[in-house]
Amino acid sequence: MQGIRVEGLKKCFGARTAVEGLSFEVAPGEVFGLLGPNGAGKTTTVRMLTGLLAPTAGRASLCGVELPLRSDDDGVTLRRRVGLLTEQPGLYDRLSIRENLEFFMRLNEVDEVQAWKLAHALLERFDLAGREDEPVGGFSKGMRQKLAIVRALVHSPEVVFLDEPTSGLDPQSGRVVRDAIAELAREGRTMVLCSHNLHEVERLCARVAVIKNTLRSVASLTELRREGLALDVMVEGEAAAWVKALERLPFTVGHQLDGSRLRVLLDREAQSPDVIACLVQAGARVHSAHRAARPLEEAYLDLVREAGDAS
Amino acid sequence: MSFRLSRALAVYRKDLLDLRKNRALLWSMLALPLVIVVTPLGIVWAYVRNPTDPGLKAIALYYDLTVDLTNVARFLIDKVLADWFVIYLVMPVFVPILISSHAVAGEKEKRTLEPLLASPVTPLELVVGKSLASLVPSVLICTLAFVLLCVGVDVVAWPVAKSLVLPNGMWLFGVFVIAPLFAFFGNGVAVLISARVGDSRLAQQLAGLMVLPLVGLAAGQFGGWLKAGPSYYAVIGGVVLLLDLAIIVAARRLFDRERLMTRWG
Ligand SMILES: Nc1ncnc2c1ncn2[C@@H]1O[C@H](COP(=O)(O)OP(=O)(O)OP(=O)(O)O)[C@@H](O)[C@H]1O
Ligand SMILES: [Mg+2]
Numbered sequence: 408m409q410g411i412r413v414e415g416l417k418k419c420f421g422a423r424t425a426v427e428g429l430s431f432e433v434a435p436g437e438v439f440g441l442l443g444p445n446g447a448g449k450t451t452t453v454r455m456l457t458g459l460l461a462p463t464a465g466r467a468s469l470c471g472v473e474l475p476l477r478s479d480d481d482g483v484t485l486r487r488r489v490g491l492l493t494e495q496p497g498l499y500d501r502l503s504i505r506e507n508l509e510f511f512m513r514l515n516e517v518d519e520v521q522a523w524k525l526a527h528a529l530l531e532r533f534d535l536a537g538r539e540d541e542p543v544g545g546f547s548k549g550m551r552q553k554l555a556i557v558r559a560l561v562h563s564p565e566v567v568f569l570d571e572p573t574s575g576l577d578p579q580s581g582r583v584v585r586d587a588i589a590e591l592a593r594e595g596r597t598m599v600l601c602s603h604n605l606h607e608v609e610r611l612c613a614r615v616a617v618i619k620n621t622l623r624s625v626a627s628l629t630e631l632r633r634e635g636l637a638l639d640v641m642v643e644g645e646a647a648a649w650v651k652a653l654e655r656l657p658f659t660v661g662h663q664l665d666g667s668r669l670r671v672l673l674d675r676e677a678q679s680p681d682v683i684a685c686l687v688q689a690g691a692r693v694h695s696a697h698r699a700a701r702p703l704e705e706a707y708l709d710l711v712r713e714a715g716d717a718s
Numbered sequence: 719m720s721f722r723l724s725r726a727l728a729v730y731r732k733d734l735l736d737l738r739k740n741r742a743l744l745w746s747m748l749a750l751p752l753v754i755v756v757t758p759l760g761i762v763w764a765y766v767r768n769p770t771d772p773g774l775k776a777i778a779l780y781y782d783l784t785v786d787l788t789n790v791a792r793f794l795i796d797k798v799l800a801d802w803f804v805i806y807l808v809m810p811v812f813v814p815i816l817i818s819s820h821a822v823a824g825e826k827e828k829r830t831l832e833p834l835l836a837s838p839v840t841p842l843e844l845v846v847g848k849s850l851a852s853l854v855p856s857v858l859i860c861t862l863a864f865v866l867l868c869v870g871v872d873v874v875a876w877p878v879a880k881s882l883v884l885p886n887g888m889w890l891f892g893v894f895v896i897a898p899l900f901a902f903f904g905n906g907v908a909v910l911i912s913a914r915v916g917d918s919r920l921a922q923q924l925a926g927l928m929v930l931p932l933v934g935l936a937a938g939q940f941g942g943w944l945k946a947g948p949s950y951y952a953v954i955g956g957v958v959l960l961l962d963l964a965i966i967v968a969a970r971r972l973f974d975r976e977r978l979m980t981r982w983g
Pocket of ligand 2: 449450451494570
């Protein structure tokens with residue numbers, strides 16, 4: 408089993424650059440998150456990695472196949488080894504579950520008996536068993552999404568790309584799908600999950616790439632959380648009076664005010680003593696100071712905020 | 719580019735299955751053959767009902783001054799059938815247009831194209847599979863319509879003809895050689911257009927314009943400007959053969975996933 412290696416991937420549509428400067432690695436059997444706001448280029452990235460769009464620049468290798476694709480093989484090898492859950496389920500409404508899945512089994516030229524074993528297990532798990540012969544046009548949004556996930560897996564791909572897998576699912580189905588993803592990863596499949604939902608990524612992935620048209624960060628979630636370090640300082644009187652002192656520090660820190668509580672956002676842990684010393688020097692009476700991990704969300708929002716509109 | 723027949727056939731089978739379940743499309747596909755079979759029967763019947771009507775002589779003389787005046791009804795029956803073939807040709811153009819605009823633009827409309835292109839199927843296999851799924855039923859429908867037309871005409875014309883009027887050499891050549899060329903053309907135009915516009919109704923309308931030249935030819939024939947016959951249809955067939963070759967050249971631009979994926983208008 409091989410993982411994924413991406414180097415300097417870039418995609419332009421005409422004059423617009425959808426995404427650029429992407430470099431990251433995904434280990435085999437890892438669940439990796441592609442996290443970014445709407446329009447960040449997650450879908451574009453996944454389309455490049457599944458051979459649907461040719462990268463404008465950069466290289467990648469996954470399941471032993473190199474991108475950009477060599478023209479002679481037309482990506483057939485790649486497509487056999489990767490599975491893709493597209494943003495929209497894209498099912499044939501007039502066809503039944505069985506007919507929809509059979510079609511993709513044939514396109515992948517897999518052993519249908521084996522493939523059906525896997526498919527039945529997944530259908531069972533996703534609560535779709537027993538409805539194999541109904542036309543899928545009558546299914547609910549969540550059922551369609553789950554069926555699309557099954558379809559992405561029928562050929563037992565080594566690497567699976569899931570573009571917002573739990574969108575449109577109720578909490579219970581969302582959990583069933585997340586559990587299934589976790590289990591597939593335990594079987595050694597490499598999974599890449601796109602999402603703008605931090606909590607989903609937090610539950611499933613150990614590492615994420617935060618993108619917003621460029622790569623903002625590749626980090627483990629623990630690292631991301633640490634990036635979200637803050638110091639909560641209680642001072643006597645109005646904290647606002649001491650904010651000016653902070654601006655004289657040689658490193659930049661952010662801050663949030665709440666009456667007598669001052670939350671100072673740090674880059675590194677080692678900055679805490681300097682911050683306290685600075686406040687004391689300016690005459691503040693510090694009652695308590697303790698480190699608070701900022702919620703992951705803030706660290707994430709900081710990363711995707713434009714350089715120009717930083718607060 | 720790699721080509722696996724099994725994958726093209728998988729597409730073909732899926733599309734046929736989808737077509738079989740698409741009631742609305744099936745009905746609209748059947749309406750046209752019905753009109754094309756029943757209308758000439760009505761005209762032939764009008765000639766047979768009163769074969770000695772002096773009005774018929776006048777019509778026959780308008781088309782041909784050397785006509786055998788003892789049997790103008792037979793002359794007119796043969797004439798309407800020779801002329802009607804150009805209308806019959808609307809069917810092999812239009813039925814594949816109905817099917818393929820749905821089959822190709824439909825994949826975009828329903829967002830099924832992306833999962834499809836992410837599978838190992840190549841664009842060439844896709845186009846071949848879809849074209850087969852449109853051409854096979856079209857050719858079947860056209861053949862069936864021709865059989866019904868032959869039986870109908872022979873039954874209705876029997877009192878005057880006393881022998882089989884259809885099939886004749888010209889119609890056989892037309893139905894089995896020229897009509898498939900037209901079907902190839904209709905399908906090709908529909909595939910090309912719907913791969914670009916991604917909206918099956920618009921694709922159908924644009925491709926549907928392709929039948930207009932046939933209507934023009936028919937008008938010329940009924941007006942007496944054009945004389946339909948074997949060599950006339952052979953020339954039309956030759957022109958369509960050239961158009962078919964042009965379509966094959968144009969279709970090579972389709973065989974690119976990115977182009978198929980990102981073209982929305
Ligand atoms: N086919 C295309 N033609 C032109 N521009 C495109 C095309 N596809 C994507 N883009 C542009 O690329 C950028 C990234 O889009 P993309 O769909 O990859 O974002 P995303 O991260 O998946 O967003 P979302 O969370 O909304 O799904 C957008 O600015 C989009 O307009
Ligand atoms: Mg997206």
